[in-house]
Amino acid sequence: xxxxxxxxxxxxxxxxxxxxxxxxxxxxxxxxxxxxxxxxxxxxxxxxxxxxxxxxxxxxxxxxxxxxxxxxxxxxxxxxxxxxxxxxxxxxxxxxxxxxxxxxxxxxxxxxxxxxxxxxxxxxxxxxxxxxxxxxxxxxxxxxxxxxxxxxxxxxxxxxxxxxxxxxxxxxxxxxxxxxxxxxxxxxxxxxxxxxxxxxxxxxxxxxxxxxxxxxx
Amino acid sequence: xxxxxxxxxxxxxxxxxxxxxxxxxxxxxxxxxxxxxxxxxxxxxxxxxxxxxxxxxxxxxxxxxxxxxxxxxxxxxxxxxxxxxxxxxxxxxxxxxxxxxxxxxxxxxxxxxxxxxxxxxxxxxxxxxxxxxxxxxxxxxxxxxxxxxxxxxxxxxxxxxxxxxxxxxxxxxxxxxxxxxxxxxxxxxxxxxxxxxxxxx
Amino acid sequence: xxxxxxxxxxxxxxxxxxxxxxxxxxxxxxxxxxxxxxxxxxxxxxxxxxxxxxxxxxxxxxxxxxxxxxxxxxxxxxxxxxxxxxxxxxxxxxxxxxxxxxxxxxxxxxxxxxxxxxxxxxxxxxxxxxxxxxxxxxxxxxxxxxxxxxxxxxxxxxxxxxxxxxxxxxxxxxxxxxxxxxxxxxxxxxxxx
Numbered sequence: 001x002x003x004x005x006x007x008x009x010x011x012x013x014x015x016x017x018x019x020x021x022x023x024x025x026x027x028x029x030x031x032x033x034x035x036x037x038x039x040x041x042x043x044x045x046x047x048x049x050x051x052x053x054x055x056x057x058x059x060x061x062x063x064x065x066x067x068x069x070x071x072x073x074x075x076x077x078x079x080x081x082x083x084x085x086x087x088x089x090x091x092x093x094x095x096x097x098x099x100x101x102x103x104x105x106x107x108x109x110x111x112x113x114x115x116x117x118x119x120x121x122x123x124x125x126x127x128x129x130x131x132x133x134x135x136x137x138x139x140x141x142x143x144x145x146x147x148x149x150x151x152x153x154x155x156x157x158x159x160x161x162x163x164x165x166x167x168x169x170x171x172x173x174x175x176x177x178x179x180x181x182x183x184x185x186x187x188x189x190x191x192x193x194x195x196x197x198x199x200x201x202x203x204x205x206x207x208x209x210x211x212x213x214x215x216x217x
Numbered sequence: 218x219x220x221x222x223x224x225x226x227x228x229x230x231x232x233x234x235x236x237x238x239x240x241x242x243x244x245x246x247x248x249x250x251x252x253x254x255x256x257x258x259x260x261x262x263x264x265x266x267x268x269x270x271x272x273x274x275x276x277x278x279x280x281x282x283x284x285x286x287x288x289x290x291x292x293x294x295x296x297x298x299x300x301x302x303x304x305x306x307x308x309x310x311x312x313x314x315x316x317x318x319x320x321x322x323x324x325x326x327x328x329x330x331x332x333x334x335x336x337x338x339x340x341x342x343x344x345x346x347x348x349x350x351x352x353x354x355x356x357x358x359x360x361x362x363x364x365x366x367x368x369x370x371x372x373x374x375x376x377x378x379x380x381x382x383x384x385x386x387x388x389x390x391x392x393x394x395x396x397x398x399x400x401x402x403x404x405x406x407x408x409x410x411x412x413x414x415x416x417x418x
Numbered sequence: 419x420x421x422x423x424x425x426x427x428x429x430x431x432x433x434x435x436x437x438x439x440x441x442x443x444x445x446x447x448x449x450x451x452x453x454x455x456x457x458x459x460x461x462x463x464x465x466x467x468x469x470x471x472x473x474x475x476x477x478x479x480x481x482x483x484x485x486x487x488x489x490x491x492x493x494x495x496x497x498x499x500x501x502x503x504x505x506x507x508x509x510x511x512x513x514x515x516x517x518x519x520x521x522x523x524x525x526x527x528x529x530x531x532x533x534x535x536x537x538x539x540x541x542x543x544x545x546x547x548x549x550x551x552x553x554x555x556x557x558x559x560x561x562x563x564x565x566x567x568x569x570x571x572x573x574x575x576x577x578x579x580x581x582x583x584x585x586x587x588x589x590x591x592x593x594x595x596x597x598x599x600x601x602x603x604x605x606x607x608x609x610x611x
Contacts, residue, residue, distance in 0.1 A: 011403075014276075014450050015396050021283050022392030025385040031289030031296045032384075105224060105298075130225060221468025230512075236466060237514045241521015242528070243459040244471055244574075249529035251452035256541035256555075260610045263603035269449045274578065276453020277460060281582035284461040300469040302570055302580055304587030309576070312569025313591035316562050317598020320573075321606050323558015324541060327473035327566060328574040330559070331519060332526030337538040340555045347559020348474070352481045354560065355567040359498035366568065374586040387584055399450075 039128040047127065054138040055110050061148045061171050064089055071108035071133075074098075076118045077141075087112065087144060088175070098122045105131050112137035112144070149177030220294040245332055254332035256324030256340060263321050266409045268402035275395040286388050306369035323347065460582060467514070470579020474563065474572040476519035478502050483510050498567075543610040554609055 008016065047053055063071070064087070073090035075082050082092040093101045095118050103109055109131065111119040119136045126134045137144070146152075151168040154161040169179040223233055251273045252258045261267035289296040320326055323344045325333060330348070333341030359366070377384040463471055482502035486493035493499040503510045530536040542551040566572035569591045571580065577595065580588020 010448065011399075011450055014454075015399065018279060018283070018392050019396060021287075022389040025283070025286055025388040025392075028287070028290050028385050030384060031286050106226065132226060220465045222466050224468040233467060233514060234512060234517045237517035238521040238524075240459060240463050240466075240471070241518035241523075242525035243462070243521075244456070244518065245522035245525020245527075246529040247452060247456040247459055247525075248522070249526045249535070250447050250533075251449060251456065254526055254530065254535070257543065257610065260603075260606075263599045264607065264611055266611075272449035273453040273456060274573075276450050277456035277578060278581040280454050280457025281460040281464065281578075282584065284457070285464055285582060288465065294465055298468050299464055299583060301583055301585055302576065302587060304585065304590075305570070306587065306590065309569040309587040309591045310594050312565045312567070313576075313594025314598040315565030316569065316572065316591075317565075317595040317600075318602050319558045319560070319562030319565055319598075320595060321558070321599045321602045322609075323555050323562055324610070325555075325558070326562060326573040327477065328471070328522060328572070331473065331522045332530075333541070335523045335526035336530035336536045338541050339538065340540045340542065340551055343552045343555040344559040344562075345477075347556035348477055348563035348566075349481055349559075350556070351560035351563025351565075352474070352478050352567055353485075355564045356481060356485065356496060356498045359496055362568075363497060371586065376584040376586055376589060379586050384584070391584070 044124070044127050051138075053123070053135050055135045056138055057144045057147045058168070058171075060087070060110065060137060060144075061175065065171065065174060071110055072103060074103070074109060074111050074122075076111055076113040076122050081114075087141070095122055099125050099129065103131070105129075106133070108133040108135070110135045110137055112140050115140045115142055145177075148172060149175055150180050151177075152180045220288070221298055224295070224298040244328070245335065248329055248332045249336065253329040254336045254338070254341075256333065256338070259326070259329060260321060260324050264409075265405045266413070268406055271402050272399060275398060279392055279395045282388060282391060286384065301373040301375070304369075304371040304374045305367065306371060308366055308369060319351075456578075457582075460578060463579075464582070469514070470575065470582065471518065472515045472571065472575035472579070473519060473522070474566040475502075475515040475575065476513070477563070478567060479510055479513050479516055486510075543608070545611070546609045551609065554606075 005013070060073075073087060075086045075090040075092050076095045076098065077092075078094055079092055082090075086092070090112075093103075095113070103126070109126065111122045111126075111134065113119050113122075116136065116139065119140060123134050123136050139147075148168070149172055151165065151172055153165055157165065165179070172179045222228065228236075248254065252269055253273070258267055258269055262270035285294065285296065285299070288294040316326075323330075325341055325344050327348060330341045330344045334345060375384075376382075377387045380387070382390075460471055463469060479502045482493065482499040485496075485499055486503050493503060527536065540548055540551060542548070546554075562572070566576075569576060569587075571577075571588070571591070573592075573595065576585075576588045577592040581592055
């Protein structure tokens with residue numbers, strides 16, 4: 001056997017090696033690997049310090065108005081809820097599909113659902129897959145509706161608070177909501193479906209960030 | 218360790234540019250050593266007198282493919298993070314045809330023309346200027362052909378997923394095909410050399 | 419079984435009479451070894467950067483940036499150019515492919531110098547004039563530039579890199595390149611043989 005190998009020319013040796021590896025490949029399995037992940041819990045715990053990974057609803061509203069495009073807004077609810085109403089500019093990735101999504105690790109990702117539960121779960125999943133820029137929209141859609149769409153007038157508010165409220169009135173209008181000046185009006189909460197052209201369309205997947213330079217050849 | 222390193226942010230994009238330069242140097246050396254800086258060798262492929270292009274190209278593909286496959290299977294590389302160009306079937310087929318014509322008419326392909334320019338070949342410099350012109354024409358024509366350019370979109374599709382075969386099986390078939398092609402190429406080269414009495418470079 | 423092995427063995431043998439003719443420049447290395455070397459470089463790119471190699475992209479960026487400098491509105495309105503220019507937040511010339519291509523120039527020069535293969539010259543067959551060679555080189559380059567952009571890549575990017583990751587479009591592209599090359603080879607035989 002050894003003599004056989006030694007007498008083979010270089011080319012034949014290479015061919016043999018290639019074929020052997022190819023044969024092994026037949027049985028070696030799926031290169032897309034398992035779905036097990038190693039979690040560094042200290043790392044994750046540390047990143048929650050100082051609420052560095054939370055985004056406030058009014059902050060988000062500001063970014064959207066200013067047409068900031070350096071982040072991905074992800075709606076974790078079901079598609080029906082997404083189609084009913086969603087924050088403009090978000091894409092729908094229901095929680096069960098979050099781990100197989102096409103989100104890039106170097107993107108800033110803001111997660112939200114109705115409250116904080118699902119966004120926290122998704123946050124953990126992404127963090128354990130070593131995503132760095134993951135954020136939770138603090139309070140989720142509930143708080144979004146409360147603070148952005150239907151902001152309430154401050155009772156006994158000082159000058160600052162009233163000025164803040166005036167600003168929120170404009171913001172609410174922008175998103176198709178309505179400021180509540182009377183507490184009883186809060187009862188009639190209608191979900192206003194935004195005609196999407198006015199504020200920004202939900203993203204479709206083929207262009208991965210139209211504005212970024214293409215990665216390719 | 219996690220790879221691809223850049224995707225796990227082991228270093229930033231400035232450093233990646235330096236890495237690009239170094240990888241480029243290695244790329245250039247490999248091409249030049251392979252004789253790819255010469256149009257006469259590159260075009261000989263299409264006359265069956267010198268099948269270097271086939272041999273080097275497919276060996277490289279097989280090497281990288283096997284390497285990537287096994288590294289992924291062992292969990293060292295996250296294959297899902299490796300960049301995959303989208304597939305636009307018809308434009309790529311047509312583009313390939315046009316590029317093939319350009320290859321035999323011009324005698325170079327973009328990468329090898331750079332090597333040829335670096336080794337002083339004047340025709341390569343003309344070729345590069347031709348490429349720039351071709352890209353410009355494409356750019357100017359783009360609004361008109363944009364629809365065609367985006368047609369046949371199939372997302373990111375690999376051979377295994379398209380033919381519904383296991384990745385390992387496709388790897389094996391590619392290796393098999395490559396070795397078969399090399400065998401045929403060696404046989405063909407000898408036949409042509411015997412016929413014309415010329416040596417194989 | 420042994421007869422098949424014999425057949426393959428026989429095919430790989432190098433016949434005595436056809437060794438490299440002595441020339442001033444060093445002869446080229448075994449193509450399979452070169453291929454392995456190239457494959458390893460490609461693999462390194464995949465493992466380090468998560469992407470493959472490329473060539474036409476660098477020229478496209480250069481063209482796009484030039485067009486943008488001369489006529490910014492025209493470039494901005496054109497989806498092809500604007501893709502290579504980005505959104506203005508980063509310098510488009512600080513591009514991975516541009517740096518890689520510069521490396522190719524340096525690497526090719528270094529390797530050529532060491533092997534005494536750097537020489538001003540023109541690559542062409544014996545039956546054609548320099549002028550015609552230049553004409554064909556330009557036309558060929560134009561076709562290649564155009565075709566590569568249409569296919570979103572060239573031999574290095576699509577065929578080599580895309581091929582290694584078993585990308586469907588890349589393999590289709592590669593096959594068609596060979597088809598195109600062989601189809602036109604007959605008409606180009608004056609130039610090369």
